[in-house]
Amino acid sequence: MSFLDHIARCNAHDLSQFQPWLIGAARAGWVHRDFAAVLGRRPDLFTPGADFWHLSEALSAPQRRTEAVGAFLRDLAREGWFSAWRDERYPVTPDLKRPALMAMERAAVPYFGVRAFGVHLTGYVRRADGLHVWVPRRARDKPTYPGMLDNTVAGGHPEGLGLLQNVVKECFEEASIPVGIARQAKAVGAITYCHQSGMELKPDVQYVFDLELPEGFICRSNDGEAESFELWPVADVIARVRDTFDFKYNCNLVLIDFFVRHGLIAADDPDYFAIVAGLRRHPFGPGDAPG
Amino acid sequence: MSFLDHIARCNAHDLSQFQPWLIGAARAGWVHRDFAAVLGRRPDLFTPGADFWHLSEALSAPQRRTEAVGAFLRDLAREGWFSAWRDERYPVTPDLKRPALMAMERAAVPYFGVRAFGVHLTGYVRRADGLHVWVPRRARDKPTYPGMLDNTVAGGHPEGLGLLQNVVKECFEEASIPVGIARQAKAVGAITYCHQSGMELKPDVQYVFDLELPEGFICRSNDGEAESFELWPVADVIARVRDTFDFKYNCNLVLIDFFVRHGLIAADDPDYFAIVAGLRRHPFGPGDAPG
Structure with a gap:
């Protein structure tokens, strides 16, 4: 296998299985045809068009949309949808620059094909014997991707926080990195992809950060999301990414981007350009014209 | 103005003014409708289709295409086309991974809208007072962009060289950087854009390299392409890129990519994601479906 297999895997989806749903003139996301029947139950909220769904025009303000859809999502959760309900809301927006059209419970976001944003940080150490990367293993009891390898720190981006604020918060929660060190994290780009898993679609943007950690510093889980942390020589990380699917699927892209940026x-x-271009597929969303 | 103005400028083009030209089933490039009349003079070489041009099927091998088209280009040069003839050939290929369909004189490449490849290197110094970048000014007698600011080292990518080989060669020619130092250059990505200038179209890929230079090292022009070199604090480079058009147009994107990768x-x-995504517009060529 090769790095390109991870890029292909993160971008595997069949848009013909989905219908766009709109808020006003803006496409807010995509719903799988098998999930669309659920929207059809609530014509007061979702109106079908030729081959799309429209959020009710009566819900004219973000707050009203958030509340009305949120109540419906809670009903669905009681029916067994969205197994990992988190009581955490994501903004519904194609980019963080524009005000959110509404907010939506995180667990429901991929069922509505809404673009989610996240922060992924690679914590590394320059040792005399070369570059090393802190690699956590996800706890076995996590609802998603239990036991898999992960980026040093990674978290979804909720409404109402700045990106660097979120990084600092997640650094402390996930790896016990104190604020004074975490604030030195450098924003070094973003990766994008569009991943389908059954009825779920993730046309996501992950903001990428590097953080050089002092040699004596030890990453430890604070919130129990990681089972363990190990400091790996970067050559071992490269081999593990290139040759296995041991890392959670999108974490591979963050690490491949790290390898590219660090000249590794x-x-x-022969794959170089395809790798570089592949890390930013669908930057403006699936189904959009190229920029 | 802002960084986004440079991205918009490098990507300014109107594809409706151009017609694709094909070699077999592959699109080799684009010709401006005003230039297409010139192709029409040689029906033995270029056959018109509905809204495209086809290179003669009789030219079945890359070498024959190169020779037959090359002789025609020399005729055109004698008529006054392609002011800066260089006797240097570029490969005609959508990416360097695939074998070239043919080769073409560098000066003619943008008239045929053929993707050109190049290497751009940022030479920088970590000083106690912060990051500094070596900035050359192009010689006043250069045929293209005379007197403008440039990347530390930059050159087109000719047929038959490896990318790192080309970097090492250009480092010596343009900045007197010896092989031993130049070989430490790190490949750190690629930028893409599609720039129109009159009848010329440049749907180009620039491979991006970083080279950390020792503090005492002085960049000097070897081949006379640069009039001078200065070591600038990175904050001055950022301000000059953000606020002026003093750098040659595509060099701005290489520097903006440097600023992103170095966490600057x-x-x-608010422009962050648009900047990151904008540095890799048209990665698979203009007019192609998004990846």
Whole structure:
């Protein structure tokens, strides 16, 4: 296998299985045809069009949309949808620059094909014997991807926080990195992809951060989301990403981007350009014209 | 103005003014409708289709295409086309991974809308007082962009060289950087854009390299392409890119990519995602479906 297999896997989806849903003139997301029947039960909220769904025009303000849809989502959760309800809301927006059209419970977001944003940080150490990366293993009791390898720190981006604020918060919760160190995290880009898993669609943007950690510092889980942390020589991380699916699917792209930015993949590698271009597929969303 | 103005400028083009030209089933490039009349003079070489041009099927091998088209281009040069003839050939290929369909004189490449590849290197110094970047000014007698600011080292990518080989060669020619130092250059990604200038179209890929230079090292022009070199504090480079058009147009994107990768633009900057996505517009060529 190769790095490109991870890029293909993160971008595997069949948009023909989905219908767009709109808020006003803006596409807010995509719903799977098998899930669309559920929307059809609530014509007061979702009106069908030719091959799309429209959020009720009566819900004219973000707050009203959030509340009306939120109540419906709670009903669905009681029926067994959205197994990992979190009481955490994501903004519904194609980019964080524009005000959110509404907010939506995180667990429901991929069922509505709403773009989610996240922060992923690679904590690394420059040792005399070379670059090392802190690699956590996800707790076995996590609802999603239990036991898999993960980025040093990673978290979804909820409404109402700045990106760096979120990084600092997640650094402390996930890896016990104190604020004074976490604030040195550098924003170094973003990756994008569009991943389908059954009825769920994730046309997501992950903001990427690097954080150089002092040699003596030890990453430890604070909130129990990681079972363990290990400091790996970067060559081992490269081999594990290239040759296995041991990391949670989208974490591979963050690490491949780290390898590219740190000059660890040769420009003369025949896959080089495909890798670089592949880390930012669908930057403006699936189904959009190229920029 | 802002960084986004440079991205918009590098991507300014109107594809409706162009017609694709094909070699077999592959689109080799684009010709401006005003230039297409010139192709029409040589029906033995270029056959018109509905709204495209086809290179003669009789030219079945890359070498024959290169020679037959090359002789025609020399005729055109004698008529006054392609002011800066260089006797240097570029491969005609959508990416360097695939074998070239043919090769073409560099000066003619943008008239045929053929994707060109290049290497751009940022030479920087970590000083006690912060990051500094080596900035050359192009010689006043250069045929293209005379007197403008440039990337530390930059060059087109000719047929037959590896990318790192090309970087090492250009480092010596343009900045007198010896092989031993130049070989430490790190490939750190690629930028893409599609720039129109009159009848010329440049749907180009620039491979991006970083080279950390020792504090005492002085960049000097070897081949006379730069009039001077200065070591600038990175804050001055940021301001000059953000606020002026003093750098050659595509060099701005390479520097903006440097700023992103080195954590010099905040993730919470409202333009952040548009900048990151904008550095890799048209990665698979203009007019192609999104990846």
